[in-house]
Amino acid sequence: MKTEEPALAEKLPIYMVAWSLPPCFVILAVIVLALDSFNDAGVAILKGKYMFLLLVGGTLLNLWFYAVRQFKLKRKLSPLHIIASLLFPVAYMSFYYGADTTLVIAICLVGIPVSILSARQSMNMV
Structure with a gap:
C-alpha cells in the first residue's frame, strides 16, 4: 500500500507563510529610503520588470499557499492576512510606477x- 506524499502547501508551517510579510515591508521601506544612494543601474534593477514579476508573483504565491493550507485544514481564511498580502504588491507597484516616496x-x-497582527492571528488559529 502506497501512501500519498503531502502537498507543499501542507508541509509549509504556518509561520513560514505568515511571518514572511513583515520583513518584506521593512526591506521595501529601507530600499525606497536609500534609493538616492543607488546608481542608475541599481535603480533600473529595482524597478525592472523581472523584479516586479518576482515580488508581485511571490506575494501572490504566498497568498495561494496560505489559502490552500487553510482549505485543506478546514480553517477560515483571515481577512487580515489577505489585506496584508495585498498591501505589499500595492506598495511595490506604487514604487514601480513612480509614486512619491512618502506614499510608498x-x-x-x-x-x-497589519502583517504582524495577521501573523499573530494566524499563529493563534493553529
Whole structure:
C-alpha cells in the first residue's frame, strides 16, 4: 500500500507563510529610503520588470499557499492576512510606477503592523 506524499502547501508551517510579510515591508521601506544612494543601474534593477514579476508573483504565491493550507485544514481564511498580502504588491507597484516616496513609505508603515497582527492571528488559529 502506497501512501500519498503531502502537498507543499501542507508541509509549509504556518509561520513560514505568515511571518514572511513583515520583513518584506521593512526591506521595501529601507530600499525606497536609500534609493538616492543607488546608481542608475541599481535603480533600473529595482524597478525592472523581472523584479516586479518576482515580488508581485511571490506575494501572490504566498497568498495561494496560505489559502490552500487553510482549505485543506478546514480553517477560515483571515481577512487580515489577505489585506496584508495585498498591501505589499500595492506598495511595490506604487514604487514601480513612480509614486512619491512618502506614499510608498506610508503603505509600508501601515503594512508592517497589519502583517504582524495577521501573523499573530494566524499563529493563534493553529
